[in-house]
Amino acid sequence: MARPRAPSTTAYYQCDTPLVPLQQWPSLLIELALARNLPEYRLLRGTGIFIDDVMSERLLTPIQVFQLIHNSQRQRGYEQCGYEELRFLLGNHIFPGHYGAASNALVNAAHLYEWLATLVRLQRLLFPLLQLRLELGPERVYLYWRDSTGAHEACDFLSDMLLSGIHSCVRWLSGKAFDWQLQLRRLRPAYYEQYELHWGEQVQFGSLWNRLSLARSQAFSPWPHASTKAFTSAEREAQQQLAQLPEQQSFLAALYRYLEYHLLQPEAAVPNLESTAAAFCMSSASLKRKLQKHHTHFQAIYDELRRALALEWLGNQSLPLEQLAQRLHFHDSANLRRALKKWTGLTPQALRLESEQTPTQRGSIFCSSDS
Structure with missing residues (x-):
């Protein structure tokens, strides 16, 4: 291979x-x-x-x-x-938007999965402030997101706006409601009634993930006004526009991908600040300053990635904890247990049970140039 x-x-x-x-x-x-x-x-x-x-x-x-x-x-x-409702009202108007070929591709998608896949592939044109990933599980489709541009305190606003945009646009194009399940890592906010208004009862706060999901059967149900010819033409034109841009991913997205690539290579050395800075053609001090400008630091990015991989592998693979610790570059399983407890508040056994309920297949669709 x-x-x-x-x-x-x-x-x-x-x-x-x-x-x-x-x-x-x-x-x-x-x-x-x-x-x-x-x-x-x-x-x-x-x-x-x-x-x-x-x-x-x-x-x-x-x-x-x-x-x-x-x-x-x-x-x-x-x-x-009414400041708390701004993010939801704003979201109702962002898609399909007026983004030329990218908007036309959204309008002519054949079904919900194609719509979401298009949003992820063309996110540099449609919504470049968050990093999106679409995954296909045996029974459900999952959309994950994370901060991609140092949003910090604005990240919740952006994610609420994005989710409202998805909800509003796909209901308009399909002509029907979907049985969404929305899971958010943040604690329940004071304006919780806004989520009930837009999403009903299927909202879970304090979750292990930031993700939106629905049944696979609903995701592939055909939409009444889709046009394969118009979609193909618009997608091709949007991809040409992407190719002309000097950059197609954010700095944080590039960093996550670099670290993930090395974590997924069994023979790769443990990525650290110095080697990562060299890969990005800068000094360690410059990398620190760039990360600080984005309201984060190297260890936070590295731990966030290891947390995500740990949750995925605990659910999808029957790896012994020692082997999982080795793959995630922990000294031993005890250190991994402590890290998981710190990150999630749960033991590896409890996380394995939780993650096994929602298995996914890695890498269905990521964003931009490395898809």
């Missing part, structure tokens, strides 16, 4: 790269916030955005977007004006 191709460590966008069109959903966020009587100077403070820019073709950096999101939230004297 051929050795998997090493992921790219050179072409990536960062939290200060202009990539989000202001005239798309950021302008709608501004409109919704102003309609709730949030003063313009508070909303735009620190963003570098002027109200006259709203309908321009200007691109915002993720940092500017995160500041705008922050300003639209808990402002003094503004708490009772």
Whole structure:
């Protein structure tokens, strides 16, 4: 079997790269916030955005977007004006959006799985601030996501907006409701009623995963107005647009892929800060600064990846704990047990039982250039 191709460590966008069109959903966020009587100077403070820019073709950096999101939230004297519903209202309008060929591909998808797969493949054009992964299990389809641009406090807002966009758009295109199950790692928020309004009772907080899932049979049920010819043409054009971009993945996504690649190679050395920095053609100090700019650090990224792989392998493979510890580069199984307890609050035995209930097949569809 051929050795998997090493992921790219050179072409990536960062939290200060202009990539989000202001005239798309950021302008709608501004409109919704102003309609709730949030003063313009508070909303735009620190963003570098002027109200006259709203309908321009200007691109915002993720940092500017995160500041705008922050300003639209808990402002003094503004708490009772419905700020918590902004993310859900905004999400209802982001897909299919006005992204040219990428939006046309979404509109003409044959079924839900093809729609989700298209969203993941074209996420650089459609929603580049989170890293998405689609996996196909024996009975269910799973969509996972994680922060990809240093969103930090804005990550929950972005994920709620993304999920509302998915829910709204697929219901519009299919003409029917789906039996979604939504699992979130965060604790139950004060605005829980908004989730009940949009998702019903199928929301679980304090979960092991951030993921959205539904039955496989529903995911492949044909949609009434799909066009294979239009979809193929739009997908081809969108892929050509992607190929012309200087970068197709974020820095954090590139880092996750690099570390995952080395963790999945049995003979590979343990990845560390120094070797990773060298692979990204920078010094260790530069890598630390870049990670700090994205509100994280090397060990946090490494542990997050090992946590995800541990959950997957505990459910999909009957590996002895010692072997699992070795594959994840722990000194022994006792260290792995302590790490799992710290990360999840559960023992390996309890995690194996939990994970076995929802097995998946790795690598169905990831994002961008390394798919």
